[in-house]
């Protein structure tokens with residue numbers, strides 16, 4: 001965000017004051033500068049699941065919702081402004097279903113419904129946000145004091161087996177595609193599909209998808225894909241890739257995270273890993289079978305009744321299920337995970353592959369959030385921790401969006417060169 005108006009200056013001063021009052025952070029040297037760096041950077045979050053809230057009755061993205069209140073979610077447009085978040089990739093997410101023509105048709109319809117809701121958001125709140133398709137759009141919207149909202153597609157399932165749909169989703173504004181989600185699909189294998197232990201990597205159809213995405217200038221997202229799929233993609237793509245929301249496996253041995261070998265390959269590709277601030281990925285919790293069983297039963301119920309959390313349209317039903325979720329959390333608590341734990345991953349990645357290949361993808365409204373970064377209004381805590389560890393303003397700018405926007409521009413340029 002750039003400080004352009006009196007009210008923005010007041011907001012900025014308030015933010016500075018809020019940080020100055022936070023007891024956890026002593027304001028010395030670079031740390032005292034951190035809120036200013038946060039305001040001056042083009043801050044970009046490459047992954048959130050906020051679009052499913054657009055479909056929720058009674059929830060309005062143009063309204064301010066209080067942090068921590070039930071049903072408030074992790075962000076809305078006013079809170080994004082308060083948190084100094086300039087740009088965000090909203091994920092059009094469709095959970096994996098049957099790999100049949102009917103399944104693919106339903107997935108395409110679901111994705112189209114979410115895209116309709118996105119269109120309605122841009123139309124309803126032109127003073128608060130705008131559609132971003134390029135890094136230049138994000139910079140322009142930042143200057144206008146509006147949130148730049150990009151669209152990413154999480155899970156290539158809605159593309160089905162129809163090459164025409166890749167172009168269709170491009171026309172509707174999709175600028176990255178996460179090839180798979182938690183289960184294998186027709187494009188490639190997933191990092192977390194336990195039903196088929198064999199990792200088949202990228203399929204022949206997946207190669208067609210990859211080449212078309214390269215030609216259109218749509219970023220390929222390797223978060224969620226299996227190790228073999230990751231290496232297959234990097235061997236074939238002529239553009240750099242992103243991992244829109246993943247952490248480092250060296251610090252937290254989760255299949256969703258990238259190993260050091262994968263990180264080195266990503267550097268060679270010129271791509272970027274966007275650190276996911278989801279507690280289980282940042283720090284693997286100790287095993288807790290009772291907790292896992294309780295959650296498995298709740299999620300099964302939600303899946304069977306509504307086809308996933310995103311399918312719950314009724315507010316009363318949603319409140320009841322969220323209360324059940326909170327009750328399980330309270331009954332089987334996990335050790336809290338903090339911003340400092342997430343920044344340990346950034347330190348590791350920077351030491352291994354340098355400052356030019358790391359950014360931030362919160363996974364807000366999709367499970368993302370930490371004890372001291374519960375929602376978008378608390379994102380400055382990441383910047384303060386980076387400053388405390390000696391990162392410079394230039395480095396913070398790269399992490400907060402410079403690297404992701406560089407990759408996005410390269411992907412667009414390479415498409416046009418073809």
Ligand SMILES: [Zn+2]
Nearest residue numbers: 154224245366
């Ligand atoms: Zn995800």
